[in-house]
Amino acid sequence: MANGNTVLVVDDNDQNLYLIEVLLKSQNFHVTTAKDGKQALEKARKDIPFMIISDILMPVMDGFTLCRAWKQDDLLKEVPFVFYTATYTDQKDEEYALSLGADKFIRKPMEPDLFLEQIQTVLKESLEKSLPTHEPLVKDEDEDYKLYSERLVNKLEKKMFQLEEEIETRKKVEIELRDSKKEWKDIFQAIGNPAFIIDNEYNILNANLAAINASKVSENELKKMKCYEIFHGLDKPVHNCPMCNLINTNQKQTGEIEIENFGGSYLISCTPIFDGKNKLEKAIHIATDITALKKAEKSLRDSEKKFKSVFHNAHIGIVIANNEGELEDFNEDFRKLLGYGRAELLGMNFGNFTFPDDLENELEYFNKIKDGLLSTYRLQKRYVTKNKDIKWIELTVSAVRGNDGEIIQFIGMVLDIDEQKKSEENKKQLEMQLRQSQKIEAIGNLAGGIAHDFNNILSTIIGYTELSFDDVEKGSILEDNLNEIYNGGKRARDLVQQILTFARKADEDIIRIRPDQMAKEVVKLLKSTTPSSIEIRTHFNTSSYIMGNSIQLHQVFMNLCTNSIQSMEDAGGILELNIKDKVFPSLTEDTIGVQGGESILIKVSDTGTGIPKNVLDSIFDPYFTTKELGQGTGLGLSTVHGIIKSYGGEITVKSQENIGTTFKIYLPIVSNNGQTQSHKDVSIPKGTEKILFVDDESSIVDVGKKILTRLGYKVTAMTSSFEALDRFRSNPDAFDLVITDMTMPNLSGDRLSSELIKIRSDIPIILLTGFSKKIDKDKAVQMGIKAFAHKPLVLSKLAKIIRKVLNS
Known part of the structure; x- marks a missing residue:
């Protein structure tokens, strides 16, 4: 009598046995296992199971033979027999299995729930005696054996085809294995x-x-x-x-x-x-x-047989083609390179997997060999794999001729050089980036030189303007004119700082700034260089402040607006720059990264070519660019993204090809604690101490002396650092403070300061510079210099620095 909940599972694969056993035990079945049909019959006859689940291909006795014996056994034939297999099965296998008396044929893989459902159905039908019956496909024993053999042979052929290393028949492999040593x-x-x-x-x-x-x-x-x-x-x-x-x-x-x-x-x-x-x-x-x-x-x-052993073990792609370029044979390395199955490649023309742009060139060489003009050729070309990947290879092709001199076949040796080609391309990209960085470095060096000279000029302009304020009638037109000169000088000073920051040669302080004022300056600059076919529209509805750096924000506006203009250079269009205050009561998709609730919205829109959908997610990545080689570094939008994020803001982009692009920037608003003071409102501290003022520019010496004298100080002004050193050495106590320029011939400001400190260690020194790569604030402090400042300085700031140094 059958055991009421015992299921016998037969499979030569331990993993398969384990998985089915765990699954059935989870449903409270008792499971016994066997690894072949013979073992299964022996176990079943000793302890009749409630059901048997069997694979087909197994050693000793396969599943078909087991099923036939099972259904012919009086003790076992009523026990449901289920085939569960994935080994190269097709419809004929299922038909044959059912004709042997199998109650169910289940193909792997199957979801566990569905598998258990199938098993429960078989058990239910078995209990209800409603299992379907199937007529044998053939009734003659010889015909049945023939059909059985065909099923097994069919499976073996499929299995042989799947084995990566077996390229000949199973019989030949078995012979080779037996005789492998010899x-x-x-x-x-x-x-x-x-x-x-x-x-x-x-x-x-x-x-x-x-x-x-x-x-x-x-x-x-x-x-x-x-x-x-x-x-x-x-x-x-x-x-x-x-x-x-x-x-x-x-x-x-x-x-x-x-x-x-x-x-x-x-x-x-x-x-x-x-x-x-x-x-x-x-x-x-x-x-x-x-x-x-x-x-x-x-x-x-x-020696074809000898060649085959080398052919399949050379570990380089080898291919044989007929006179028309159709593949007759190839080794495994060649097949793997292209990714096709062997049957797919056999008979395929080499033109089918050659990159279209390379085909004409190779056909020219191929035909020259056929015409007897060449015996061999070597070239680098591209293959298109089955997965549509493009791979670079180096191909050497030679003609194989018969005794009559006619070409029998072509043999090609294929070397995969895809990684080499990628390395060469990466090298070109790195060289291009190096050239770009060298250009930027050259611009930086030029900017430094310009900054030094220009700041000296601005020092004179701003200095004399400030001196003139005390000599004009308050509220007069002349005072207004001087104010314009003064403000223009400060804007020029800021412009120099922008140039230095672009060249990475200036510090980037974070202060309270108004984005709308910066945008106006950028628009003025752009209008002078933008083609007339492009209209620039602006709408600024804000007077709010943000925490940022004016030079960085200038860079943000320039990058976004320049990109928009370039997208409209061919067809023209409209660039719109809008800035307004916007209050966000709740977080939205656009403002998810904005710190705080109240923000300024900056919107830059254009009607240009737009950004392709497939690259839109990559535009903020470093070095990503859609421009041609040499026309962009791929750093612009990456830099913009980094600046906005560092301000606690958010930047988004929406674009449609041939319609346009819109960038939105959200920046947190900060309170305006105090109003900007005009020149006449600034409180200027004064003094009566003795100051040694040194600068190699006579115009700066003149204006510096006049400013310091007007502040009440007793000033000794000199244009030679050597003479200033001698003057100080002769009477070190004659001065309460030394103010010196950094960049001077013969003896620079830092060296002069060192000599002065050697003579009198407590002498206060203020070091001024229009621009210098040699020294910064930290280095100056380490030397013992009390203050370090950049030209041009407005009178109020210089007065405060002097007073702070003297008071300390």
Whole structure:
């Protein structure tokens, strides 16, 4: 009698047995297992199960035979028989299984719930005696056996086709396995090229006859030598030795190398052989003479069997094609390169997987060989794989001719150089970026020089303007004019700072600024350089402040507006720049990254070409650019994104091709604590101390002396740093403070300061600079300098610095 909840599971795969057992036990079944049909019958006859679930392909006794025996056994035939298999099944397998009496045929893989549902259905039908019956496909025993054999043979053929390394029939493989030792020796000796067995210390363990002949030494002598001794006459491996690379990587290696003692260039193929612990034991080293390719071709024609052993173990793509370029044979490396199945590639023309732009060039060479104008050709080209990937390869093609001189076949050797090509492309990109950075560095150096001279000029303009304020009637037109000059000088000063920041040569202080004022300056600059076909519209409805850096914000406006203008250069269009206050009562998709609730909204829109959808998500990535080589660094929008994020803001973009692009920037508003003071409202501290003022520019010395004198100080002004040093040395206590320029001939400001401090260690020094790469605030403080400031300084700031230094 059948055991009420026992299920017998039959499968030669331990993992399959385990998975089904766990699944059935989760439903409170008792499970017994067997690994073949014979074992299953023995167990079932001792303890009849409630159901049997069996695979088809198994050793000793397969599933079909088991099912036939099961249904013919009086004790077992009423027990439901279920096939659960994925081993190369088709509809005919199912039909045959059901004809043998199987109650269910289930294909793997199947979701666990569905599988259990199928099992429960079979059990229910079994209990209700409602299991479907199936007529045998054939009633004659011989016909049944024939059908059974066809099913198994069909499965075996499919299985053979799936095995990566089996390229011949199973029968041939079995013969090769039985005779592998003898056949290996025969094949090894039959290889037409020098072949060696070399251990992981470069010792030659064995060599075929071709190797012995090429080496011109006896086999016994060869086995006492290192490979590099016999190949190159050296005491160590040569550079880029494939055998050396194999030992270092444990991977197959190929490469071209000069073998001096063999007298030519050889294509070396090194194939690793591992021991039972997967440790490199030795390697098969085959040297193919590519200086005499025609001899190799003839040897291959005369020794097809010998060629096949090399053909399938060379670890370089090899392909054979007929006169029309249709593939007749190829090795596994070539198949893997293209990604097709063997059946798909056989008969395919090489033009089908050649990149279209490369086909015409190769056909020209191919036809020249057919016309007898060339015997071989080598070129670099691109293949299109089955997955539509494009791969660079180096192809060498030669014609194989018969005794009558007519071309029989073409043989191609294919080397994968895709990584090499990518490296070359990356190198070009890096070189382009280097050139761009060198340009920026050159601009920076030029900007530094301009900044120094221009700041000196501005110092004179601002200084004399401030002196003039005390000499004009308050509220007069002249005072208004002076105010315009004064404000213009400060704007020019800020412009110099913008140039230095662009060149990465100025500090970037974060202060309270108004974005609308910065935008107005940018628009003025753009209008002078923008084509008349592009209209610039602005709408500023804000007077709010943000925390930021005016130079960085200038860079943001310039980058976004310049990109918009460039997108409309061909067809013209409209650039709109809008700024307004916007209060956000709740977080939205656009403002998810904005710190705080109240923000300024900056919107830059254009009617240009738009940004392609497939690159929209990448526009803020560093070095990403859609511009042609040499026209962009890919840093503009990345820099903009970084600046906005550093301010606690958010930037978004929406774009449609041929319609336009809109960037939105949200920046947190800060309160305006205090109003900006005009020149006449500023409180200016004064004093009566004695000051030594040094600058090599006479105009700055003149205006500096006048300003300091008007502030009440007693001033000694000098244009020579050497003379100033002598003057100080003669009477160090004659001065309460020294103010010196940094960049001066002969003796620079920092060196002058050092000498003054040596003479009198407590002398307060203020160091001024229009621009200097040599020194900054930190270095100045380390030297003992009390204050460090950039030209041009407005009177109020200079007065406060002087007073602060003297008071301290």
